[in-house]
Amino acid sequence: MKKYITLILLTILLVSCIQPNPSFKEEEISILPKPSSIQIDKGSFKVEEDTKIVFQDKTQEKAVNYLTGLFNKAAGFNLEVVDNKVEDAIVFEKIEGLKEGAYKLEVSPTSIHAKASEENGFFNAVQSIRQLLPTEIESKEKVSIDWFVPSVTIEDEPRFQWRGMHMDFSRHFFNIDEVKDFLDNMALYKLNTYHMHLTDDQGWRIEIKKYPLLTEKGAWRTPNNQDTICMDKSVENKLFAIDESNFKEVDGERKYGGFFTQEQIKEIVAYADDRCITVIPEIDMPGHFKSAIDNYPFLSCNGESGWDTVFTYPTCLGKETTYEFMKNILAEVVGLFPSEFVHIGGDEVNIASWEVCPHCQKAIKEHGLKDEHELQSHFNRDIEQFLQSKGKKFMGWDEIVTGGLTKSANVMWWRNWFPNSPKIAAENGNGVVVTTTAAYYFDYLNEGTTLERVYNYEPIPADFTTEEEANVLGIQANLWSERIPSYKRLQYQAFPRMLAVAENAWASKENKDFEIFNNNVEKQYNRLDALGVYYYVPAVKGLDKEIAFVDETAISLDLAYELEGTEIYYTLDGSIPTKESLKYDAPFVVNDTIEIKARAYRGDIYNDLKSTKILHKEYTEPVNVTIKEKGLKQWVLKGKRKEVSDIKIPKTTNFTKVDSIALGDLKDKKRFSVVYQGYFKAEKDGVYEFETRSDGGDELFIGKEMVVDNSGWHGPRKRYGKIALKKGLHPITIKYRPSDKPRVIEAKFGLQGEELIAIDSKVTGY
Structure with a gap:
C-alpha cells in the first residue's frame, strides 16, 4: 500500500513539474x-x-x-x-x-x-x-x-500611415524629459508622427544660430493673460500650476519661457527615431510671428510689432528681407529634422496690414496677383520651392488652400466648418491630414469632446471619392497649450482620448466597435498607472447648474461614466474637497443656501473641480386667467435693436399665433426683433428650469421676473435659469434680438433634474 501511495505522490509531483504555462x-x-x-x-x-x-x-x-x-x-x-x-x-x-x-x-x-x-x-x-x-x-x-x-x-496592419500627436510649446513650454516620456507613450499605442509647434506669437522655442535674439529675447515673455488664467485656476487645481523652472530674470524682469537648443532637438529626434516616430517641425509663418518681429522689427510692414483686433501683425510679404529671413531659419531647421515634411503654419493671418502696405501692394501688382490671399499663396510657393531644394515637402494649415495650391503641397485640415478645404486639396492631389476641432483638439475639455465622440468620428468626409480618399495621409490630435501649463495637465487632456486616436488611425472602419474599445481602455488604466500617466478621471455629474429649493432638495451625484476604483468626495462649506472630505455614497438632502464642491479620485489622480450654489426660492403664484387659444403670440418688430432690453412689448393685436418657438422663415429677414408672449402651464408645484438657445441675444421672463438672461452679442449659445412655480398658469415672455445672420431661437423647460423639452402649444396658451 505504501508503494502505491509513494507512486501516486511521485506522479502528482511529476505532473506539477511539467504543468504547462x-x-x-x-x-x-x-x-x-x-x-x-x-x-x-x-x-x-x-x-x-x-x-x-x-x-x-x-x-x-x-x-x-x-x-x-x-x-x-x-x-x-x-x-x-x-x-x-x-x-x-x-x-x-x-x-x-x-x-x-x-x-x-x-x-x-x-x-x-x-x-x-x-x-x-x-x-x-x-x-x-x-x-x-x-x-x-x-x-x-x-x-x-x-x-x-x-x-x-x-x-x-494600419489604416493610415500618419498617426499623429501634436504639442504646442509656444503658449506653454515642456522640457526634454517630458517630451521623451510622451514619445514613449505614443510608441506604446503605435502612434508614429510627433508634430512640434515650436514658434508662435507667445514664444520662440528653437535655437536659430543666425538669429540669436529669437531665443535670447523671443523665448521669454512677461507673464500674459494665458499665464494668469492658469495661475488663478491653480488655486483650486494644482494641474494648472506653472513650473517655477520656466521663469527666470531677463533684464531685471521675471519672465516666462524656455527653448530647445539645437543639440536638444537632435536628441529628441534621435529618441523618437529609436521608437519609429517621425518628428515634424512647425515654424509658423507669415502670421503668428510676433515673437520674431518683436526682436527683428524690419520684418513687419511698418516696423511695428503687436496685436491688431484679433491676431498679431504678420510679416511683410513685399520685402525681400522677409523671404531671406524665413529661408535662413528653415535652412537650419531642415538640418535638424530628417522628416519628409516641414510645417510652415500659414493659419489665421491678419491681412489688414498688407492691404495698406505699399510694399505688399507693389508685390501684388508686380506678380499679377488678384488680392492679399494670393500674395500669401505666392509666399507659400516661394517657401515650398526652397524646401523642395532641400529635399523636403511643404505642409500648412488648411487656410493655405485659399489663394491656390501647388500640386505638391500638403494640408492639415483643422477647420471642420470649412469642409471645402480638404475637398479642394484632395481633388488637387494634395496630401491631407485630418485634425479637426470636431474631434481632435485635445485642449478642449473631455466633457465636451468625449472619448466616445473622438472614437466614433470618421475622419474621411463622406463626399470623398476613392481617389480623394487615397490622398488622406492620416489623422492627428492637437494639444494647444494656452490652458495647459504643466505636463500633468497635458496628460490629463490627452489620456485616454489618445487611445481613441490610435485606434481610429490604425483600425479599419469595419473593425471598430466603441463598446469593445471602451472595455479595452478600462484594462489599460493599470498600465497607465505603471507608466505614471496622469489621465482624465470621469467628471462628477449633478453639480453642472445651480440647484434651487423651496423647502429642501435631494442632491444626487454620479460619474460621467463608470471607472473602477473611482470615488467621489465633496464639501458643503465651499472648501476644496480632498480624500479626507465627505465621501459620496448616496443622495443627501440640503435645506440651506450653501455651496457644494466635488471631485472624483482614482488613487491619487483627481479631476477638475465641480461646484454649484444651492439657492432658496419662494413659490410664484399662478394667475387667474382663461386660455382661449393654445400656443403663443408672436410679434416680429422691424428695425435693429442694440440690446435685447431695448425691445418693447407691443400692445397691438397685430400678432401671429405660433405653436412653437423657432426661427422658421425669419432666417431670410434682416434688421428685426421678435417677441413671444402668452401663458405657461405648470402641471404641478415645483422648481422649473427654463433654457434658451439663440444667436444675437434673448431674455425669458415669467411674469416680471427675468428667469433666463441670454443677452449680449454672441453666436448660438445656451443659457438657463430656475424658478419655483405653483401649479397653474404663469405669464411668459421671450424677447429675441438676432445677430446679423439670424440662425436660431429655441426655448425649453422641465422640472429640476428632469429632461428638458421644447416649449410649445402643449404647455402654452393665450
Missing part, C-alpha cells in the same frame, strides 16, 4: 489599437533570464533594442541576442509583402515569432508583445514576477 482568457487581454485579427490560443510563453532573441538584420534592430531595454529595466534580464536559430526563443523573422507598419505575431508556449517586412512592422509587433506582458514591464526598477506572454496569433 497558464492560459489566458479574452477578457484578460487588451491590445490597443485593436489588431486586424487576433486568435487566443492555449498556454503562454515564459520569458526568462536565459531566453534568447534571434536577430536577422538591421530592420529589426530598433524593435530588438526596445524589447531588451524593457526587460533590462523591469526584470533585470540581459537577454542575449543571437543570429542563429535556437529553441525557446523570441524570433524576429523578415517576410516580404506586408505594408509599412504591418506585422504578424505568433506566440506559443515554446516560442514567439514576430514577422514583418520592415522596421516599423517589427517595432509595432514589440508594442503588442509589450501590452501582452504584465503591466510591471513598464517599471523603471527590477520586479520579481513571472513574465508570461499569452499564446496568440495576430495579423495586423
Whole structure:
C-alpha cells in the first residue's frame, strides 16, 4: 500500500513539474489599437533570464533594442541576442509583402515569432508583445514576477500611415524629459508622427544660430493673460500650476519661457527615431510671428510689432528681407529634422496690414496677383520651392488652400466648418491630414469632446471619392497649450482620448466597435498607472447648474461614466474637497443656501473641480386667467435693436399665433426683433428650469421676473435659469434680438433634474 501511495505522490509531483504555462482568457487581454485579427490560443510563453532573441538584420534592430531595454529595466534580464536559430526563443523573422507598419505575431508556449517586412512592422509587433506582458514591464526598477506572454496569433496592419500627436510649446513650454516620456507613450499605442509647434506669437522655442535674439529675447515673455488664467485656476487645481523652472530674470524682469537648443532637438529626434516616430517641425509663418518681429522689427510692414483686433501683425510679404529671413531659419531647421515634411503654419493671418502696405501692394501688382490671399499663396510657393531644394515637402494649415495650391503641397485640415478645404486639396492631389476641432483638439475639455465622440468620428468626409480618399495621409490630435501649463495637465487632456486616436488611425472602419474599445481602455488604466500617466478621471455629474429649493432638495451625484476604483468626495462649506472630505455614497438632502464642491479620485489622480450654489426660492403664484387659444403670440418688430432690453412689448393685436418657438422663415429677414408672449402651464408645484438657445441675444421672463438672461452679442449659445412655480398658469415672455445672420431661437423647460423639452402649444396658451 505504501508503494502505491509513494507512486501516486511521485506522479502528482511529476505532473506539477511539467504543468504547462497558464492560459489566458479574452477578457484578460487588451491590445490597443485593436489588431486586424487576433486568435487566443492555449498556454503562454515564459520569458526568462536565459531566453534568447534571434536577430536577422538591421530592420529589426530598433524593435530588438526596445524589447531588451524593457526587460533590462523591469526584470533585470540581459537577454542575449543571437543570429542563429535556437529553441525557446523570441524570433524576429523578415517576410516580404506586408505594408509599412504591418506585422504578424505568433506566440506559443515554446516560442514567439514576430514577422514583418520592415522596421516599423517589427517595432509595432514589440508594442503588442509589450501590452501582452504584465503591466510591471513598464517599471523603471527590477520586479520579481513571472513574465508570461499569452499564446496568440495576430495579423495586423494600419489604416493610415500618419498617426499623429501634436504639442504646442509656444503658449506653454515642456522640457526634454517630458517630451521623451510622451514619445514613449505614443510608441506604446503605435502612434508614429510627433508634430512640434515650436514658434508662435507667445514664444520662440528653437535655437536659430543666425538669429540669436529669437531665443535670447523671443523665448521669454512677461507673464500674459494665458499665464494668469492658469495661475488663478491653480488655486483650486494644482494641474494648472506653472513650473517655477520656466521663469527666470531677463533684464531685471521675471519672465516666462524656455527653448530647445539645437543639440536638444537632435536628441529628441534621435529618441523618437529609436521608437519609429517621425518628428515634424512647425515654424509658423507669415502670421503668428510676433515673437520674431518683436526682436527683428524690419520684418513687419511698418516696423511695428503687436496685436491688431484679433491676431498679431504678420510679416511683410513685399520685402525681400522677409523671404531671406524665413529661408535662413528653415535652412537650419531642415538640418535638424530628417522628416519628409516641414510645417510652415500659414493659419489665421491678419491681412489688414498688407492691404495698406505699399510694399505688399507693389508685390501684388508686380506678380499679377488678384488680392492679399494670393500674395500669401505666392509666399507659400516661394517657401515650398526652397524646401523642395532641400529635399523636403511643404505642409500648412488648411487656410493655405485659399489663394491656390501647388500640386505638391500638403494640408492639415483643422477647420471642420470649412469642409471645402480638404475637398479642394484632395481633388488637387494634395496630401491631407485630418485634425479637426470636431474631434481632435485635445485642449478642449473631455466633457465636451468625449472619448466616445473622438472614437466614433470618421475622419474621411463622406463626399470623398476613392481617389480623394487615397490622398488622406492620416489623422492627428492637437494639444494647444494656452490652458495647459504643466505636463500633468497635458496628460490629463490627452489620456485616454489618445487611445481613441490610435485606434481610429490604425483600425479599419469595419473593425471598430466603441463598446469593445471602451472595455479595452478600462484594462489599460493599470498600465497607465505603471507608466505614471496622469489621465482624465470621469467628471462628477449633478453639480453642472445651480440647484434651487423651496423647502429642501435631494442632491444626487454620479460619474460621467463608470471607472473602477473611482470615488467621489465633496464639501458643503465651499472648501476644496480632498480624500479626507465627505465621501459620496448616496443622495443627501440640503435645506440651506450653501455651496457644494466635488471631485472624483482614482488613487491619487483627481479631476477638475465641480461646484454649484444651492439657492432658496419662494413659490410664484399662478394667475387667474382663461386660455382661449393654445400656443403663443408672436410679434416680429422691424428695425435693429442694440440690446435685447431695448425691445418693447407691443400692445397691438397685430400678432401671429405660433405653436412653437423657432426661427422658421425669419432666417431670410434682416434688421428685426421678435417677441413671444402668452401663458405657461405648470402641471404641478415645483422648481422649473427654463433654457434658451439663440444667436444675437434673448431674455425669458415669467411674469416680471427675468428667469433666463441670454443677452449680449454672441453666436448660438445656451443659457438657463430656475424658478419655483405653483401649479397653474404663469405669464411668459421671450424677447429675441438676432445677430446679423439670424440662425436660431429655441426655448425649453422641465422640472429640476428632469429632461428638458421644447416649449410649445402643449404647455402654452393665450
